[in-house]
Amino acid sequence: MRKRFLTADMIRARRAEGHNHINLEPGDVLTPLAADTAREMGIEIRPVNLLEAPIPQATSPTNGSIPAKEKETSSLPTQVAPPDLEPLIRQVVMACLSSLNGNGPATAASVKRVGAQSYQMKPFPFEINRPEMDVQLVDVITAENGSPMAAGFLSFHKGSFPWTLTYDEIEFVLEGEIHIGTAQGTVVGKPGDVHYIPKGTQITFGTPGWAKILYVTYPAEWSG
Numbered sequence: 575m576r577k578r579f580l581t582a583d584m585i586r587a588r589r590a591e592g593h594n595h596i597n598l599e600p601g602d603v604l605t606p607l608a609a610d611t612a613r614e615m616g617i618e619i620r621p622v623n624l625l626e627a628p629i630p631q632a633t634s635p636t637n638g639s640i641p642a643k644e645k646e647t648s649s650l651p652t653q654v655a656p657p658d659l660e661p662l663i664r665q666v667v668m669a670c671l672s673s674l675n676g677n678g679p680a681t682a683a684s685v686k687r688v689g690a691q692s693y694q695m696k697p698f699p700f701e702i703n704r705p706e707m708d709v710q711l712v713d714v715i716t717a718e719n720g721s722p723m724a725a726g727f728l729s730f731h732k733g734s735f736p737w738t739l740t741y742d743e744i745e746f747v748l749e750g751e752i753h754i755g756t757a758q759g760t761v762v763g764k765p766g767d768v769h770y771i772p773k774g775t776q777i778t779f780g781t782p783g784w785a786k787i788l789y790v791t792y793p794a795e796w797s798g
Contacts, residue, residue, distance in 0.1 A: 605748065
């Protein structure tokens with residue numbers, strides 16, 4: 575079964591339609607921003623597998639009644655905590671670092687955690703002549719951390735701009751929809767998709783609305 579990534583845009587659309595809940599199907603993933611948006615808008619996240627779970631039936635007595643103990647244990651929670659993507663992202667980054675260094679698994683002392691509230695997006699430091707796109711980014715892991723790779727976040731609004739990579743890059747789409755234009759065609763990425771763009775590739779970054787990605791680059795000094 576293909577996973578469905580529930581994004582903030584889907585939550586807003588649900589509210590615009592007048593609904594006050596959204597069902598979380600088995601295997602679905604609720605993005606962190608979508609979870610925050612749901613809380614702000616009063617949208618209840620309902621796990622379908624729990625809502626549809628049958629109430630246990632008693633084997634005795636034979637009159638079909640349910641013992642008091644079973645009645646107590648059959649109560650269902652109304653909401654589960656949204657999944658957290660941070661551990662997965664951290665695991666991927668640390669695995670890449672270990673592979674590049676050839677040292678095997680990193681020790682606990684070498685791990686750096688970047689909290690969600692500890693960084694702030696900044697205007698894109700390169701002139702692309704697209705002010706309406708409001709391109710912003712922030713490096714959260716750099717060479718100053720002793721890493722041969724860099725990692726950060728990039729967000730932008732509707733539009734596109736050309737870019738030539740002087741480094742290798744892996745991208746994880748967090749929100750929205752990203753369109754990467756190449757000589758061979760356009761690659762579309764949606765929440766949960768991962769892209770690899772090799773060094774020297776000429777592309778265009780674009781989106782029909784708004785997008786945010788996590789990027790990992792090699793080497794760390796990607797901006798020169």
